[in-house]
Amino acid sequence: MSDFACLAIESSTSLLSVAACSGNRSSLIEDGTSRTPSRQVFQLVQQVLKETGLEIGILDCVAFGCGPGSFTGVRVAAAAAQSIAWSAGVPVCRVSGMEAMALSVMDKYQATSVASCLDARMGEAYLAVYRRESDSVIISVLDDRLVDPATFMLPGDESLFAAGPGWDAYPELNKRHSERFSGTDTECLPSAATMLQVARKMFHNGNAVAAAEALPNYIRDKVT
Numbered sequence: 001m002s003d004f005a006c007l008a009i010e011s012s013t014s015l016l017s018v019a020a021c022s023g024n025r026s027s028l029i030e031d032g033t034s035r036t037p038s039r040q041v042f043q044l045v046q047q048v049l050k051e052t053g054l055e056i057g058i059l060d061c062v063a064f065g066c067g068p069g070s071f072t073g074v075r076v077a078a079a080a081a082q083s084i085a086w087s088a089g090v091p092v093c094r095v096s097g098m099e100a101m102a103l104s105v106m107d108k109y110q111a112t113s114v115a116s117c118l119d120a121r122m123g124e125a126y127l128a129v130y131r132r133e134s135d136s137v138i139i140s141v142l143d144d145r146l147v148d149p150a151t152f153m154l155p156g157d158e159s160l161f162a163a164g165p166g167w168d169a170y171p172e173l174n175k176r177h178s179e180r181f182s183g184t185d186t187e188c189l190p191s192a193a194t195m196l197q198v199a200r201k202m203f204h205n206g207n208a209v210a211a212a213e214a215l216p217n218y219i220r221d222k223v224t
Contacts (some may be wrong), residue, residue: 005060007045008192008197011037011077012069012097013118018044018193020052027051028193037073041080056088061208063199065190066094066145067217068126069118074216077184082211091208093199096217097190098144098164101210102130104194105163108139113141113158115181117166117173125149125166125173126219136201146219149173154180163188 005022017036019028027048047053064081067074083148085092102114111132118126129142142155149170154160154177162184167174202208 004200004203005058006063006093006196006203007049007054007059008063008095008195008199009041009045009077009080010065010097010100010161010190010192010195011041012065012067013073013189015189015191016040016044016073017190017192018048019196020054021047021196022052022054022058025052026193026196028191030191038076041076045080045084056084059084059088059090061091061093061199061203062088063093063095063099063192063195063202064214065192065195066099066215068120068146068219069097069190071218071220074218076218078214084213085211085214091203092203092211092214093195093208094217095195095198095202095212096128096144098126098128099130099138099140099198100190100194101163101188102128103138103197104191105161105207106132107187107194109161109183109185111161111183111190113160114163115154115177117164117170118160119166119169120146120220121129123149125152127152127154127166127171129154137188144217144219147209153177162186165189
């Protein structure tokens, strides 16, 4: 497992990030100023591969942030991941940006249960709850979904750590649940670096998919 080689691409929010790992070597490049991620993704891919001494042909898999998030951003990451995976002949790991945010907060603040929230625009929010069962097991308590911030109530009564800018975007949603929050990090965004951690587990658990099946999770097209 220590020899795991992976490339991850995340562009579902305002933070474009690309990361790669090979054994104990890893590299991350983030750009919060990009307005056209499609023009930069492959440039950043080349940079992180060079920094980690990787070549496309020796990757075990490619990971990407499958959403939810910006329609264009998620589509860019999916297309890039599919293209690279086809070229390398390797599978793809579809990683939820909400899970990536939750894992980042768990590692940084030693939080156990995390409520991830992003602004979905049009008066709606993306929301999910993840819980750490052990060092190697994180489960979805509330699957990634689209909610109405004016009325939505999180189920249960357990203490939660609030992660993501969606909590600031919708103060009424925040206030309704604030008594349950053990802490907050509203600047947290999905990162390709954390997606490498998720992808490692997915790959070794046999949860990677063929490039043709590496589709975005737009959520807004679904009834939740």
